Amino acid sequence: MxxxxxxxxxxxxxxxxxxxxxxxxxxxxxxxxxxxxxxxxxxxxxxxxxxxxxxxxxxxxxxxxxxxxxxxxxxxxxxxxxxxxxxxxxxxxxxxxxxxxxxxxxxxxxxxxxxxxxxxxxxxxxxxxxxxxxxxxxxxxxxxxxxxxxxxxxxxxxxxxxxxRDLQGDFAVDWCPSGTVRASWFTDGLGIDMDDVELPRVDRLSIAELAVEQFVASSMSKVVVFRKRLNGGIYEYEPTEELRGHTDIVRDVAWASNAGVGGRYELIATACKDGWVRIFKLTTRRMGVRATEYRKGASGTVNGNSEKVADENDLGYEVELLDQFDHHKSEVWKVSWNFSGTVLSSSGDDGRVRFWRAAYTGKFVGLGVASAEQGSNDEMDE
CATH class of the missing domain: 2.130.10.10 (YVTN repeat-like/Quinoprotein amine dehydrogenase)
Structure with a gap:
């Protein structure tokens, strides 16, 4: 270091x-x-x-x-x-x-x-x-x-x-790194394989057009996911899921790249004044999606006509608290994911940066601790 x-x-x-x-x-x-x-x-x-x-x-x-x-x-x-x-x-x-x-x-x-x-x-x-x-x-x-x-x-x-001014508060925002809901959400269960070499290019583009922008924002102790949705013919960002369980002010939020989890779900980490680092798992779910059978139409469009596979307004997440840590034993100020979304770092009032990585079970384990005062890596203490 x-x-x-x-x-x-x-x-x-x-x-x-x-x-x-x-x-x-x-x-x-x-x-x-x-x-x-x-x-x-x-x-x-x-x-x-x-x-x-x-x-x-x-x-x-x-x-x-x-x-x-x-x-x-x-x-x-x-x-x-x-x-x-x-x-x-x-x-x-x-x-x-x-x-x-x-x-x-x-x-x-x-x-x-x-x-x-x-x-x-x-x-x-x-x-x-x-x-x-x-x-x-x-x-x-x-x-x-x-x-x-x-x-x-x-x-x-x-x-x-x-x-x-005498009220302590904090506010944070971070975008979904891909910026979109992955095409797999729209195709799973509909008989569509995005890796199918015979899938017409126009079909791929039709599915890609269903990309949905998302970000997460925190205000005081409330953390909310916002998603771009069609409302009265106009696209607007709307509050959707809330990440619950914080007992004090949230200092930071960080949305992980889904590359590390193979696109199966999303991960969002939070840093809280209550001393906890929390990792939330967001798994896609469908709300009233029309599960029509896929077939390659002569026109080259999905389902053989101009209809889209799914409506972006049907997107939703099941939210669960995947893991949480209080190893800082003090207020946590920052959380950040690496480029691939596989390693999480956190920093707190203990003057240390701590690193976490998902195990094969899906839970997170400590990788190490960096201390600026010592100028070297320490072993992760329990």
Missing amino acids: NAIATGHEDLIHDIAYDHYGHLLATCSSDQFIKLFIRVVPSAEWTLLSSFKAHDANIFSLSFAPPQYGLLLASCSEDQTVRVHSSIDNGQTFTKIATLSDSGGPVHQVAFAKFGGHGLKLACIGADGVVRVYHAADPADLRQWHLAFETVVDKDGLLSTGVAA
Whole structure:
């Protein structure tokens, strides 16, 4: 484990890696963002750029998918989300957009990890409102459209406005990494094999069009999954499943890539002030889906006509608490999955980063502990 001398003059609130893991961004209460590049083969991190990005504490960072260039979003106590662009591989950044719809400090920002539905970012702050922005024109990323906003916990403490400064609270948001419900959900039980080489290409495209965008957001102790659904001819994000069982403020949420579980289900991890790391398993279920028999029609469309296999509004999840750990023995602040969704890391007030991996039973076991003070890995204590 290599230590990084960041040069920040105040508390660091967040770090973010780019898609390839070559760049590392940090943000701090000193109002600066710093960018580091990984030097090969020494694996050391070298300062590449540093710039003042906000007028108050910076709480969160997120890199955009690489197909949109080197874009970095940040959010702050100054009640704004800002989008920064670099055309020289991170040596300098230029602010290209400021999003200022929040009614209070913005706690977390996250670019959608997929690119198939355009460039989008979500943010949530002390007003308890989750907002989704869409880049109106991919050729001009200075223009952003507020596509959606809603209070996450409409019946909770923040239903009448921004949390008071003396009220401790936290808010988080994360996108489903694939950005979509996998095609297998629409095809299982309908006699369709997406691996069938004889399945016409147009059929594959018809099924792929049923992709559904999803994200998870937390406000205080409430955690809710939002899904894009058709409502009166208009696509809107709607609250669907709730992840229950938290007894205090939820500090962070993280949606795992489904690559590690073979696309059979989704995993969402939460970090809570009550000292627990929780992992929720979301298994797809059908609600009134028409299970018609599949046949290859002459027109090359699914079921031999223009009808889709299933309606995206029929999608739902069975939610179960798969596992939970209190090894930090203190408040848990952050959770994060690796790229493949097979390893979970968590950090807490104990000053340690803990790593977990699923065993063959589906339960999670400890892999190890990283302690910044010791500068080395410890064995996972029970």
